[in-house]
Amino acid sequence: MHGDFDRCVRAVQSKDARFDGWFFTAVLTTRIYCRPSCPVVPPKPANMSFHPSAAACQQAGFRACKRCRPDSSPGSPEWNQRADLVARAMRLIGDGVVDREGVPGLAQRLGYSTRQVERQLRAELGAGPLALARAQRAQTARLLIETTTLPMARIAFGAGFSSIRTFNDTVREVFALAPGELRERAARRHTAGRGRSAAGTEGPTSGPGPAGTLSLRLPFRAPLNPDNLFGHLAATAVPGVEEWRGGAYRRTLRLPYGHGIVALTPHPDHIGCRLTLTDPRDLTLAISRCRRLLDLDADPVAVDGQLADDPLLAPLVAKAPGRRVPRTVDEAEFAVRAVLGQQVSTAAARTHAARLVTAHGEPVDDPEGGLTHLFPAPEALAALDPESLALPRSRRTTLTTLVRHLADGTLRLGVENDWERARAQLTALPGFGPWTTEVIAMRALGDPDAFLPSDLGIRRAAQALGLPHTPAALTARAAAWRPWRAYAVQYLWATDDHAINHLPA
Secondary structure, eight states: OTTOHHHHHHHHHTTOGGGBTTBEEEETTTTEEEOTTOSSOOOOGGGEEEESSHHHHHHTTOEEOTTTOGGGSOOOTHHHHOOSHHHHHHHHHHTTHHHHHHHHHHHHHHTSOHHHHHHHHHHHHSSOHHHHHHHHHHHHHHHHHHHOOOOHHHHHHHTTOSSHHHHHHHHHHHHSSOHHHHHHHHHHHHHTTOOSOSTTSOOBSSSOOSTTEEEEEEOOOSOOBHHHHHHHHHHTOOTTTEEEETTEEEEEEEOSSSEEEEEEEEOSSOEEEEEEESSGGGHHHHHHHHHHHTTTTOOHHHHHHHHTTSTTTHHHHHHSOOBOOOOOSOHHHHHHHHHHTTTSOHHHHHHHHHHHHHHHOEEOOOTTSSOOEEOOOHHHHTTOOGGGSOSOHHHHHHHHHHHHHHHHTSSOOSTTOOHHHHHHHHHTSTTOOHHHHHHHIIIIIOOTTOOOTTOHHHHHHHHHHTOOOSHHHHHHHGGGGTTOHHHHHHHHHTTSOOGGGSOOO
């Protein structure tokens, strides 16, 4: 979008928050870059230039606006609705892969040469993988500086910087303030009763908390309907791994350097996020995973606009706009749970999963109680005795085959995957029919066009609305909903009075 100058100018002049993350406005006179919804008086069009990423702005010599904090705007919806090389690379960079494995590791995961990855990212985003990762490190550093009392040296390495000097130089260049000055400003805002960050930005919800615990605001594009989103997560929560408590969805997280516990609370203008990490180096990935779990980078205006063009779906969209697709923080975990949920009730699926957690999960300490384990990794499940599973023999075979392929790496369901290739690999496994494959594509792979025409709830909803209710006929009718059929599934499911569709009390 950044190439359409007139459209970008209109978005900036109207301070339209829907375009935050789609592009960034660089002001030639002040050398500052902003999000489209920046509250300051818009510059003259002649003084504006537009860039596709914060990294591109920084490479061009612009620094982040202190009012609108463009580095913390919602991520571009582009990366969640595409499965090409650039989108997959951006999802991996968002997960901190460049910091952990370098550009060669990024390229290896994508199956391309480093030169090809670099070329395509520069062509579309105006910056290479190192610059994009650097911009993300700066954002992580700011969060740690403003929301914790950690020493600056620990923050530097926790944010992914290789040295204190690089950390200091990057923070000064991006924010035009030294790290200590950023912390002092945050402390003054908190003391004055203005500690909450600007609406719609990631930032502290309160003053610094206990060591290892961060309180953040996760932004999203309005509207967001939390009912089915949190209702689904709470209704299917696996005891010991997930729970709904005090108006928040809580769960354990398996992370590269340790583990974490997150509490996510819906608010009208943001999602409250309280993270407890055993290692601050996992902050970037933890935030990325939480945003993906709640589908916070979606563009609900675009989605709902297209679905509402169908006269039979339009009343559902008008009644509760902004439905999101509940996803996952661990693709392998969800695939296992999808198999456990084949042809059984939600309660039975939770029971099966809880048994696996008790027998094979890794214990964790939850200071608030309630959460006891990490969901078992595929490597831990690969050695389980099939006879110990209270499942039909065919489903035992399906489960053990799945975990074996996940454990040995022949099946990978991470964010770097090509969706169609992953579908083909899943379909080749015994016991994987269209329903299981598509529910994994929708919630684990993140394909916004995944569709479940054979699902019983979908067929009931279709019949009640006057839509075709046979899988073939419904698929043909749903062609008009593409590429947002996964969101249509949420609206259709919501016609049923099931616990997954209601925000828990």
